[in-house]
Amino acid sequence: MNLCRIARRRNRILLLTLLPLAVGCNSIEKDHQSDFLKPFASTESTGTKAANQPMPSERALCIETAKTVAAKGHAEEAIKLFERAEEQDPTATALDADLAPLYAEVGDHDSAIERYKLCVQRTPDDAELINNYAWTLMEAGRFEQAIVEATCGVQKFPEDTRLRSTLAMVHYRNGDHAKSFQQWELAVxxxxxxxxxxxxxxxxxxxxxxxxxxxxxxxxxxxxxxxxxxxxxxxxxxxxx
Known part of the structure; x- marks a missing residue:
């Protein structure tokens, strides 16, 4: 059993081409950038079909580019793009679910916790969100709060092994090895x-x-x-x- 899903850190590969964030996501030269921009490259010549398709908004371009960049392991660049997308339309739904794990990955626990909190408030019955929220609280050293969130999650989803394992980990980190063992025993x-x-x-x-x-x-x-x-x-x- 893999115990330590503790915010794995992937080696960063220096981007050969910096994203021109200052001038907007839709100004990226899609046909001439590095491979993580290829989803926006045209797959057909300028034909009738392409001409009839609406031009995606700058916000949409930022979001799709951010997802592709994040999938390549470039968390910091993806964060900038998601944040810029939010700036494009402050009235649109916030990108909390996208930003929370990225903030956690780069060690910005406060921002990650705030985003996860908003996610859980909107979707209180999502076991994965509750688990990730509790785990991030633990990583930030907020053990008591992490125990509260993980316990609430276990009460909602008593058969969820991952949530119970997270609760066991939090108890261990908090120095209560007896409660940690109790939760591990129930889980595995x-x-x-x-x-x-x-x-x-x-x-x-x-x-x-x-x-x-x-x-x-x-x-x-x-x-x-x-x-x-x-x-x-x-x-x-x-x-x-």
């Missing part, structure tokens, strides 16, 4: 809960606690080989230190 079972706590303890340098969780996990006759390998590697590492 007792043996896997011990295994997960062992991994978290190893990462946090809690050697004795990690060893005890691994000992408990090994008592399960159906324990998979990965836990045995982890135990062996951990014991070897402990002996070296």
């Amino acid at each position: 079972g007792k043996t896997a809960a011990h295994h997960n706590l062992a991994l978290l303890d190893i990462d946090a340098g809690n050697v004795d606690s990690a060893r005890e969780h691994l000992r408990q996990a090994k008592q399960d006759p159906e324990l998979d080989s990965r836990a045995n390998v982890l135990m062996a590697a951990f014991e070897t590492s402990s002996q070296k230190h």
Whole structure:
């Protein structure tokens, strides 16, 4: 089980061509820019069909370009484009759902939290939004608030393993390992809960606690080989230190 979906950071590739944001998204030379602008390149010559199609607004161009740029891993550039799109029409629906994860990716937790909060207010029954909101609160160190949001999410979606796992992670980060184990056990079972706590303890340098969780996990006759390998590697590492 992948425990650490903790705001993965992808290596940034320097853009060879800077987006001319100052002069507007619709001024981009679509046929001569780098590959992430190709969705706007014409697929046919200037014919009757193309002539009859309405020209997309600058806001629409900014949004579509931002989505393509974000898909290429360029979060900061995508943020600028989404923000510019909002400026084009302040009366239109805000792009909170697009901007929230991008802000989180670049480490702007305050902006991400504000956007996620607005998203959850508009769509209170979206488990994924609640989960991401709680996780971002945790990343920002707002543990009590994260616990409140994750707990509300679990109450709405008691079978959602990811939400319950997030609640377990928040409790662990907040120093309440007993509640963390309780939520892990409900989410993935007792043996896997011990295994997960062992991994978290190893990462946090809690050697004795990690060893005890691994000992408990090994008592399960159906324990998979990965836990045995982890135990062996951990014991070897402990002996070296």
